[in-house]
Amino acid sequence: MAKYQTPMLDELEKGAWPSFVTEIKKAAKNSKMAEDELGQLEKSFQTKRGYWKHGGIVGVLGYGSGVIGRYSSLPEEFPGVAHFHTYRINQPSGFFYTSEALKEICDIWDKYGSGLTNLHGSTGDLVLLGTTTDALEPLFAEYSSRGWDLGGSGSAMRTPSCCIGQARCEWANINAMDICNHFTQHFQDELHRPAFPYKFKIKVSGCACDCVAAIARADLSIIGTWKGDIRIDQAEVKNYADNGMDIQKEIVGMCPTECMTYEGGELKINNEKCSRCMHCISKMTKALRPGEEKGASILVGSKAPIVVGSLISWVLVPFIKAEAPYEELTELTENIIEWWDDNAKPRERLGELIEVKGMRPLLEAIGVAPQPQQVKEPRKDPFFFWSESDFEK
Amino acid sequence: MSLPERQTDVGPPHYEKFLPPVIKNNYGKWKYHEVLSPGTMVHVAESGDELYTVRVASPRLLSTETIREVCDLAEKYCDGYLRFTTRNNIELLISDKAKLDPCVAELKEKGYMIGGIGPRISNVIHTQGWVHCHGACTDASGLVKAMMDELHEYFTTKELPNKVRLAVACCVNMCGAVHVSDIAVVAVHRKVPVIDDENVAKMCEIPTTVGSCPTSAIRPNPKTKSVTINEEKCMYCGNCFTVCPPINIHNPEEDGVAIVVGGKIGSLRTSPKFSKLAIPFFYNEPPRWPKVVDAIKNILNVYAENARKHERVGEWIERVGWEEFFKLTGIEFTFQHIDDFTFMRDTMRSSAAFKY
Ligand code: HEM
Ligand code: HEM
Ligand code: SF4
Ligand code: SF4
Ligand code: SF4
Ligand code: SF4
Numbered sequence: 001m002a003k004y005q006t007p008m009l010d011e012l013e014k015g016a017w018p019s020f021v022t023e024i025k026k027a028a029k030n031s032k033m034a035e036d037e038l039g040q041l042e043k044s045f046q047t048k049r050g051y052w053k054h055g056g057i058v059g060v061l062g063y064g065s066g067v068i069g070r071y072s073s074l075p076e077e078f079p080g081v082a083h084f085h086t087y088r089i090n091q092p093s094g095f096f097y098t099s100e101a102l103k104e105i106c107d108i109w110d111k112y113g114s115g116l117t118n119l120h121g122s123t124g125d126l127v128l129l130g131t132t133t134d135a136l137e138p139l140f141a142e143y144s145s146r147g148w149d150l151g152g153s154g155s156a157m158r159t160p161s162c163c164i165g166q167a168r169c170e171w172a173n174i175n176a177m178d179i180c181n182h183f184t185q186h187f188q189d190e191l192h193r194p195a196f197p198y199k200f201k202i203k204v205s206g207c208a209c210d211c212v213a214a215i216a217r218a219d220l221s222i223i224g225t226w227k228g229d230i231r232i233d234q235a236e237v238k239n240y241a242d243n244g245m246d247i248q249k250e251i252v253g254m255c256p257t258e259c260m261t262y263e264g265g266e267l268k269i270n271n272e273k274c275s276r277c278m279h280c281i282s283k284m285t286k287a288l289r290p291g292e293e294k295g296a297s298i299l300v301g302s303k304a305p306i307v308v309g310s311l312i313s314w315v316l317v318p319f320i321k322a323e324a325p326y327e328e329l330t331e332l333t334e335n336i337i338e339w340w341d342d343n344a345k346p347r348e349r350l351g352e353l354i355e356v357k358g359m360r361p362l363l364e365a366i367g368v369a370p371q372p373q374q375v376k377e378p379r380k381d382p383f384f385f386w387s388e389s390d391f392e393k
Numbered sequence: 394m395s396l397p398e399r400q401t402d403v404g405p406p407h408y409e410k411f412l413p414p415v416i417k418n419n420y421g422k423w424k425y426h427e428v429l430s431p432g433t434m435v436h437v438a439e440s441g442d443e444l445y446t447v448r449v450a451s452p453r454l455l456s457t458e459t460i461r462e463v464c465d466l467a468e469k470y471c472d473g474y475l476r477f478t479t480r481n482n483i484e485l486l487i488s489d490k491a492k493l494d495p496c497v498a499e500l501k502e503k504g505y506m507i508g509g510i511g512p513r514i515s516n517v518i519h520t521q522g523w524v525h526c527h528g529a530c531t532d533a534s535g536l537v538k539a540m541m542d543e544l545h546e547y548f549t550t551k552e553l554p555n556k557v558r559l560a561v562a563c564c565v566n567m568c569g570a571v572h573v574s575d576i577a578v579v580a581v582h583r584k585v586p587v588i589d590d591e592n593v594a595k596m597c598e599i600p601t602t603v604g605s606c607p608t609s610a611i612r613p614n615p616k617t618k619s620v621t622i623n624e625e626k627c628m629y630c631g632n633c634f635t636v637c638p639p640i641n642i643h644n645p646e647e648d649g650v651a652i653v654v655g656g657k658i659g660s661l662r663t664s665p666k667f668s669k670l671a672i673p674f675f676y677n678e679p680p681r682w683p684k685v686v687d688a689i690k691n692i693l694n695v696y697a698e699n700a701r702k703h704e705r706v707g708e709w710i711e712r713v714g715w716e717e718f719f720k721l722t723g724i725e726f727t728f729q730h731i732d733d734f735t736f737m738r739d740t741m742r743s744s745a746a747f748k749y
Contacts (some may be wrong), residue, residue: 023456
């Protein structure tokens, strides 16, 4: 007999979409923690409120991040979730696994935790949902000895994340997975020991399609791009037309820079006018390919709305080479972080700091020149400042 | 029983350990891909090698039992290689074309849902909700399940003008990608938190509590050894509750969710866009939030009927104008729709030309 009656949650086992309730019930067969999670969740559904308490410092020795303390506010009613901490495992770049590796993660988790997971958390970590304070050190010994380290949390470098990039995507202009892995390894100390003013997120997408939402969810957004001409295979253009694509309307007509023409069955691009938006390439993947000089655009500052509104990242460096060992990219990143770390108040994200200080101090600190690619339009007001250095010229 | 020796700062395993041979051999040398069905695609390399992918829906919250079952399938059809997408789908990576159809057949037989590729709805990015977070003013997984039970055909078969990205966040921290989604649900508190003076005095550190408020609405109250909240400044973010639980932000009768629309991440055609407010409030109605689900279906249907091919929700709305969006969807326009926080200058209309 199940320990709890869960009529509300049972309703969510019906229907076509895979059910998270079924997942909790599966875990509850073997775990009292998962069983009480189910009971408390039913109560939340009945009463329309959560029953979790925040915080309390929990973690593993030598680390300041990677574990999120979570306690039930009803520990007597639901003792199995009195402690129900999150253990964040740093995911491999691109979320690739072998069944052997995942099963090993599961075996250890079943031994010490609730058997519930998130694959994956919004930042990228493989999230293990629900364990006790006592289990944290054993979990860390088991996982770290097998090469699985903790992810970031708190005022630290957060686990970097990326799209699948060159592993499977023909549009990837940069080796997104390798850059992600590079920064994850490079910033191990910053990831595990929170010493920043607030969180700092790095995300890497191979092209402007931005499958990892780098432009909207990372303080440092690295997005692959190219220079030079889009490569065209006219025979494949013809195939698309023969298969019913209205190239004039769907491709040429929707090009934002109006730099394409389609006459006599030939597609032409005025590459100097192209903004490299990816529309045409993504719709005619067999016929069009990005140019051959590859690099990345660096944008900074995006964040969720707390407190004065969301930001989408701003262009800082329009084009930078991004090839292993990524020296230039790493130096730039370190300089940006250093400027932020030196100037930000506690709990001030990079984007917010730039709003307060202006773009100029950052550009000067990292040695990047002002350029029109950084703005949508120049300023509208006449209240501009002059520095001593502006008079020296 | 003794534990293995812990290591520190090793980072994640190198991704190369987990790449199937066909990927290792063709890394960075893919030529094109073709969508074979809403849930399968093939990538073809310069060398002519092929990689078949099957995309499977996941509730993101997975039991180890399910993970093992998926792993068994990966062993049977993919030499054990699998991955997850940034939107939390499961992908099986098949090198041997002959195994594609049997794999799809077995997945379907076991009740897995295959789809999400192309101009459709992919998996819904969402947060923890009542399952795990202290701040949650709704349940994210429950809403996702209720929505997708109604919309799953847009995952498995039906087409839309372009991709439609859905998201759910259970508070204004928006751990997911709500602020840049085509259609998203964000949960909101609407009332100033209620202070239990006695317990604040006993349990909370006053300077921390005062400092936690982003709008400086909290003042110490020396008389009660507690705090007071300036109601005009409070925007119900719940930060004070985070550090001091006796300041209760939860209000089950008045908490609920809003719907935002028109956000976009990619730079294709138009710049990335923030999502904007469509409907300011619905009461929480677990377990299925029927009014929220109906409202989303309505917006989706109006988009599907009116947008041009390849237009995202936000691009369509910007072409026709927001006044037309409200007219076509029949959504009521309220005081809450007018920005009175940080973006008023950008959002008011300064033109004598508009539609009715
Ligand atoms: C200032 C804004 C934010 C605050 C205060 C905040 C707060 C929190 C809290 C308290 C949790 C714990 C939930 C639990 O109990 O498991 C959490 C989870 C999480 N947050 Fe945030 N968050 C913020 C923004 C973000 C953003 C923008 C992202 C992603 C880009 C993010 C990613 C995550 C992830 C990955 C988790 C783990 C669980 C999940 O994936 O749902 N957070 N956040
Ligand atoms: C303004 C007040 C606070 C806010 C808004 C806040 C917000 C958050 C957020 C965003 C997270 C999730 C981090 C993530 O997404 O990875 C988190 C986690 C956590 N918070 Fe807080 N927090 C506050 C105060 C505190 C205080 C006073 C404590 C300790 C008594 C605390 C202890 C923790 C711990 C231990 C975690 C888990 C580990 C971590 O992510 O650092 N927090 N908090
Ligand atoms: S962001 Fe671009 S390169 Fe990366 S997976 Fe998406 S389409 Fe491919
Ligand atoms: S990438 Fe965009 S701007 Fe360039 S030709 Fe294609 S559609 Fe036009
Ligand atoms: S959105 Fe808010 S309530 Fe939901 S998990 Fe994030 S912080 Fe918690
Ligand atoms: S809910 Fe937020 S704004 Fe209101 S008093 Fe608490 S911390 Fe301040």
